[in-house]
Amino acid sequence: MSKLQVFDPPMCCSTGVCGPQVDPALVRFAADLDWLKTNGVEVERFNLSQQAAAFVGNPVVAAAIRGRDDALPLLLLDGKIIAQGSYPEREELAGRAGLAAPKSIYGEAVQELVAIGAAIASNCEPCFRFHYDKARKLGVSKEDMARAVATAQMVKDAPARAVLALAQRYLGTEPDAQPVPAACCPPVDAAAVTRLSPAGAPKKCC
DSSP states (O other): OOEEEEEEOSOSOSSSOSSSSOOHHHHHHHHHHHHHHHTTOEEEEEETTTOHHHHHTOHHHHHHHTTOSSOOSEEEETTEEEEESSOOOHHHHHHHHTOOOOOOOOOHHHHHHHHHHHHHHTTOHHHHHHHHHHHHHTTOOHHHHHHHHHHHHHHHHHHHHHHHHHHHHHHTOOTTOSOOOOOSSOOOOTTGGGGBOTTSOBOOOO
């Protein structure tokens, strides 16, 4: 079994989501490491700000970073350096470890479905119309777009449900015990896409 050791530069954590801004490279790399683990690769990860002894105690790492500001991140596979200064892609990691990398499903159609979900989450009508048109030109079905809309709305509603539950716990009220003011517009559901007119403009709900 191969052993991958990752030596990170100083950071608060390696997930990529704990700082003021999400670091997509770290998020992607963390997912890649999880994928390696599920495929039998032993993975160890060290953070310079928290585990400096691991850097000093490894002669290969100590020699590689001595006098350099751009040496980290540093990756060792079975004791040998395979990457330095950046996080490699999953395909490269898989090749180094002797694994077959899975084929990516992230094509143009998937990208438009993601964008449609993001438009729902951000309440951006122009964004939705734009990506709806692009998705239709790519042959994406309305059913798939409706699933993207429903999923986005479910994720979007989760924080609202959580803060409502928190308020109910503090106030000692039962869920749904208090009347909820009627909304001007109905909530977006899986049929949201079908409310578009042929011209691409959303129908008025009020």
